[in-house]
Amino acid sequence: MKLAHGAIPRLAVAVTAIVMSSAAQAQTSRYGALVDAPFEKDYPTADTARSLRDELIFQRATQAYLWALPAINIWAMKEGSEKVFGAGYNVLPVWKERITASTLVTTPNSDVVYAMGYLDLHKDGPLVVEAPQGVQGMFDDFFQRPLVGPTIDGRTWIGDVGLAGPDKGKGGTYVLLPPDYKGEPPKGSVPPGAFVYRSRTYNVFLFWRTFFSDPKDLAKPNAQIAATRIYPLGQKASAKPMQFPDANQQPADLLFPRDIRYFEMMSRFIDSEYVDPADLDMRGFLHTIGIEKGRPFAPTPDMRTLLDSAAQAGFKMSKVVITEMLAQEPGGKYYPDRQWVNVFAGEDTSFQSSHTFTNLEQRSGYFTSAYSASPGMVKNLVGAGAKYPVTFRDKDGHFLDGGQSYTLHLPPDIPAKNFWSATVYDATTASGLDNGQAHPSLNKMDQPVQNADGSTDLYFGPNAPAGHEKNWLRTVPGKGYFVIFRLYSPEKAFFDQTWKPGDLEKTS
Structure with a gap:
């Protein structure tokens, strides 16, 4: 059969209209049932009351899921770490041979040496942290907001420690105060020259990264971390001895759950934490679903089923946000003609770049697939900090497929003063892709082969x-998987875009 001229475009329009009509009908059916739920003599029927109540609970639960992602992501890390390595201010697990895919955690960096600790300022009171020389680290509260530090020479330090912090990589002493600590510490209790940081939550995340030039010689970065000392304020002499367990020897699951266990974890978090007046409305959402500080979380079987569905739906919503919606935000793409997404487009650790609202798309998208934030990570700092372009798609806009082969072209003179790396991540969990290689990453120190013009081609696929x-x-x-291309201490050519990475291009 031969179609008349113009029939194919008309057919495409018709098919599109049918698809759109089907989607619209499904949406109308779902929401129309709510709008048209019957009332009798101005009051809801029993069936109407039940269906609208369940819908209210489901909606509040999904929004509570998205709101709490920063907190439950890090709370899951705390619980998973303490289950394997033990709890206490003195316990600082270290990935001494670089983190591998055996540790399940969102978007780890295999190209530095990690140390991650969990401090409880409610249990232990104010804590002193002696940060060693040469770390790039941070203190975040448990909504993953950087702690607010001192103002020095007109600049207020927020979160950063070490190379991007007030000690400038020389090492320094930090005092961490809980949210309900009134006034200043007693005179003489704060070590001379210490930097005082205040937290908005009782729990604080300590995160160190140290660098190396030779992947086969990690003695120096490990020694730097081992110089860390943590102890209650004024109790250095009686403090517990530090422990630095080798985290690669005991793989831990630090991922947050995606079912009813998410809300069970949320209840434990809420019970342990300071009540921030800024959170009272959202805590009202939690009250609706049975989560309240000081109250056991004991949902009925029907409620458990409903919340389990809400958690699964909330997780899928978060994935739609990061893979579809972030790129549509202002500045959401680094380059208009490429697929690289900017997860910190607002350059603000609170995701409030406009100062008129919190960008919940950027916040929930980021924390479903990553943890920790500091100014050094989000600000545009030439020759300092870091940048994290991420791509979920190939050059043609299709999601990356683990069964396909791709090439990524990096032009000469990659603008990373410290180093660059490319890492592959599991599209569902955002943990390092368990691909059978020692580390799911390539970096400058691996000395990948360059082309004759100084450019570098990286290859992704099931076969070498x-x-x-x-x-x-x-x-x-x-x-499925995604790629993060990290630049530590990015240089001017990255910011003015005189240097741009290619997209992943499908190869035969």
């Missing part, structure tokens, strides 16, 4: 391209 094995990251057929 012949002759390019050193520049290859294995992917897993049947699994």
Whole structure:
């Protein structure tokens, strides 16, 4: 059969209209049932009351899920860490041979040495942290907001420690105060020259990163971390001895759940935490679903089923946000002609760049797939801090497929004063992709082979391209993944875009 001229475009329009009509009908059916739920003599029927109540609970639960992502992400890390390594201000797990895919946590960086600790300012009171020389670290509260530090020479320090912090990488002493601490610490209790930081939550996340130039020699970065000392204010002499367990020897699951256990975890978090007046409205959402400070979380079987569905739906919503909606936000793409997404488009750790609202899309998108934030990560700082372009799609706009092969072209003179790296992550969990390689990443220190013009091609796919094995990251057929291209101490060429990475291009 031969179609008349113009029939194909008309057919495409018709098919599109049918698809759109089907989607609209489904939406109308769902919401129309709510709008048209019957009332009798101005009051809801029993069936109407039940269906609208369930809908209210479901909606509040999904929004509570998204609101709490920063907190439950880090609370899951705390619980998972303490289950394996133990709890206490003196316990600082270290990934001494670089973090591998055996540790389940959102978007870890395999190209530095990590140390992550969880401090309880309610249980232990104000704590002193002696940060060693050479770390790039931070203190975040448990909504992953950087702690507010001192104002020095007109600048208020927020969260950063070490290279991007007030000690400028020389090492320094920090005093951490809980949210209900009134006034200043007693005279003589604060070590001379210490930087005082205040937290909005009782729980505080301590996160150190140290660097290396040779992946086979990690003695120095490990020694730097081992110089850390943590103790209650005024109690250095009687403090518990520090412990630095090797976290790669005991793989831990630090991921937050995606079902009813999310809300069970949320109840434990709420019970342990300071009540911030700024959170009272959202805590009202939690009250609706049975979560309240000082009250046991004991949902009925029907409520458990409803909340389990809400958690699963909330997780899927968060994935739609990060893969679809972030790129549509102002500044959401680094380059208009490429797929690289900017997860910190607002350059603000509170995701309030306009100061008129909180950008919940940016916040929930980020914290479903990552943890920790500090000014050094989000601000545009030439020659300092870091940048994290991320891509979920290939050059043609299709999601990355673990069964396909791709090439990423990096022009010469990659503008990273410290180093650059490319890492592959599981599209569902956002943990390092368990691809069978020692680390799911390639970095400058691995010395990948350069082309004659100084550019570098990286290869992604299930099989190594012949002759390019050193520049290859294995992917897993049947699994989606995404890529983060990190630049530590990015240089001017990155910011003025005289240097731009290519997109991942499908190859045969």
